[in-house]
Amino acid sequence: MEDTFGDDDFFSDGDGEPITAQKVLQTLEEAWLNEKFCPDLLPSQADYVECMMEQIQQMEENVNKLKKNDFRVEVHHMELARIRYTITSYLRSRLEKIEKNTAYILEQEALRGPENSYLSEGELIFARDFLALQENHCKQLVLQHVPPPFQDFMPTQQSLVPNLRSHVFLRAKKDVDGVVIEGDRDSRDEEVDLEENSQHIMQYKPIANFVKDGTIQLI
Amino acid sequence: MDPSEVEFIAEKERVSIVPNFNNATVHLISGDVGPFRAGLPVNVPVWMALNLRQRQKCRILAPDWLDVDKLEALKEEEKASKYFTKMPSEHYMVVAQLILSAVEDDIPRIEEIRMAVKNLWDVRISKLRSSVDTFIKSGGSHARLDYLTTMEINSVRPLLPHALDFIDRLNKASEGAPRRDLSQD
Amino acid sequence: MFCEKSLKLIKELDRSQEAMPPFDDDGVRQVFEEMRGLYDQNVAAANDTTADPDGTAISGIAIRHAALERNKRCLLAYAYNRILRVRNMRWQFGPILPHDIKANFNEPEVQWFNNYNICVARYFKSIGAHGLDLTADVKPPKSLYVEVRSLTDYGKLELDNGEVVLLKKHSTHLMSRAQCEPLITQGVLEQISN
Numbered sequence: 001m002e003d004t005f006g007d008d009d010f011f012s013d014g015d016g017e018p019i020t021a022q023k024v025l026q027t028l029e030e031a032w033l034n035e036k037f038c039p040d041l042l043p044s045q046a047d048y049v050e051c052m053m054e055q056i057q058q059m060e061e062n063v064n065k066l067k068k069n070d071f072r073v074e075v076h077h078m079e080l081a082r083i084r085y086t087i088t089s090y091l092r093s094r095l096e097k098i099e100k101n102t103a104y105i106l107e108q109e110a111l112r113g114p115e116n117s118y119l120s121e122g123e124l125i126f127a128r129d130f131l132a133l134q135e136n137h138c139k140q141l142v143l144q145h146v147p148p149p150f151q152d153f154m155p156t157q158q159s160l161v162p163n164l165r166s167h168v169f170l171r172a173k174k175d176v177d178g179v180v181i182e183g184d185r186d187s188r189d190e191e192v193d194l195e196e197n198s199q200h201i202m203q204y205k206p207i208a209n210f211v212k213d214g215t216i217q218l219i
Numbered sequence: 220m221d222p223s224e225v226e227f228i229a230e231k232e233r234v235s236i237v238p239n240f241n242n243a244t245v246h247l248i249s250g251d252v253g254p255f256r257a258g259l260p261v262n263v264p265v266w267m268a269l270n271l272r273q274r275q276k277c278r279i280l281a282p283d284w285l286d287v288d289k290l291e292a293l294k295e296e297e298k299a300s301k302y303f304t305k306m307p308s309e310h311y312m313v314v315a316q317l318i319l320s321a322v323e324d325d326i327p328r329i330e331e332i333r334m335a336v337k338n339l340w341d342v343r344i345s346k347l348r349s350s351v352d353t354f355i356k357s358g359g360s361h362a363r364l365d366y367l368t369t370m371e372i373n374s375v376r377p378l379l380p381h382a383l384d385f386i387d388r389l390n391k392a393s394e395g396a397p398r399r400d401l402s403q404d
Numbered sequence: 405m406f407c408e409k410s411l412k413l414i415k416e417l418d419r420s421q422e423a424m425p426p427f428d429d430d431g432v433r434q435v436f437e438e439m440r441g442l443y444d445q446n447v448a449a450a451n452d453t454t455a456d457p458d459g460t461a462i463s464g465i466a467i468r469h470a471a472l473e474r475n476k477r478c479l480l481a482y483a484y485n486r487i488l489r490v491r492n493m494r495w496q497f498g499p500i501l502p503h504d505i506k507a508n509f510n511e512p513e514v515q516w517f518n519n520y521n522i523c524v525a526r527y528f529k530s531i532g533a534h535g536l537d538l539t540a541d542v543k544p545p546k547s548l549y550v551e552v553r554s555l556t557d558y559g560k561l562e563l564d565n566g567e568v569v570l571l572k573k574h575s576t577h578l579m580s581r582a583q584c585e586p587l588i589t590q591g592v593l594e595q596i597s598n
Binding site: 021022025036052055056059071072074075076078079080082083085163165166167168169181190192197198199200201202203219 | 227230240242252266267274367380
Binding site for chain 3: 141
């Protein structure tokens, strides 16, 4: 019996290059782990999420056409459950950071400008709503009851800022030369080369851009 | 990371099974699997192997490294080497646990294999502990960790990165403070 | 000592074993009162035109000001940490909370919960073409099958794959998780292993 669906579903990325559903999934799996281990919010992969959700829906429709006792039904269902977990866990990690560092994230987002946004449209709306919610709550419960000079809501002072000097585990997907690790007063700056496939523990800050461009994977 | 997540990632690894049914290639989103020919080995992801085995549709073939002698040899090599050695699977511990619990009846000397996996793990983990100790005492902020597997990395998380973050905070905080020479106190 | 009451608020919330202890209206009001007292003293000191040759008055103002800031910070921390609990309950229980859980929310917290529900629902709806509920699929999926034992003579049951099995007391079966879960809840089946 030939299985006639699922193999040639293509999706086009920004450059018009077609990529397979398999590649989209792999990108999301990597984004999931990066987001999980990264102290800061990374650029959104909302396009890939959307594409994969379409794949899931299409696959579900196809699987429903199979006979109940076809051995493939369960195999497909299991795979879909795995993909759904990856996507929801990825988006939950992002939302947790947005809730924790709301003011900081909105501030950074404003500095980057709309062409370089890291938040999806939905996340941006959520972040703004959430900040307004916090402000309203602080005012009602605390600020309106304290002496006037102390009534200001100062979002950036009141929300947490991620520690970009946090240590992370990583694997270099390609050679990365000249990563500068900032020293402290007892040690000078140190420059290290990360060989392809080597694994390291180090501060996030010096490698942040390599995580964003995909040369380094957090593990 | 929760251990169930490490397991989730490890379940993507492929293992060999011998199916007892025939079917053409199955096109999963994560890639093609099959074709399935009764009696002929085929590579499938671990999660699929476990499912088919539960439904009595296949026999799982243990990977060739899941063998007492091979594991013993790996352990000796690990002991002799200053650095971590490369494991035959990025998820040897999880794959071994999952497969061994699913194939009780198919593999002889299963208890010995379990023991050998645990011994290998113990040697590596004690090496990891002493390296972490040396690393922290050296005051370093960067270390190379080649060939450590996901579950091993997870065993020092969050403690190791947190300890380093904390040391970094103390260093930063003391940068502003005047240096005091203790010998003159 | 200044700020003892506000610190106590946070410590007690932190220590509390309850999912949500009652809002400490009295404790919070006492901090407001302390702040008002400190502020009035500072206004009076600032308006005092007598000379302050050794800087006693200005130091007093600085200390009281720091105490005011600290009290404000503690109150906000108290409010914020309670909200964190409210937030986690949304993720744990969904948009409708059990009564006993909600009993210890105060009015602004109930409002916060309702508004948070709206924000979250709007965000979930925005994901993909048809929306996605992020409170589902919280754990990595495990095998769809579990081994179960029948606790009663239930009779015939058609499985998802079309096969029909007879559930007799003590009989064991391999069944999909989705299908056996309601039966486990009803006490018809018990799970033996994974």
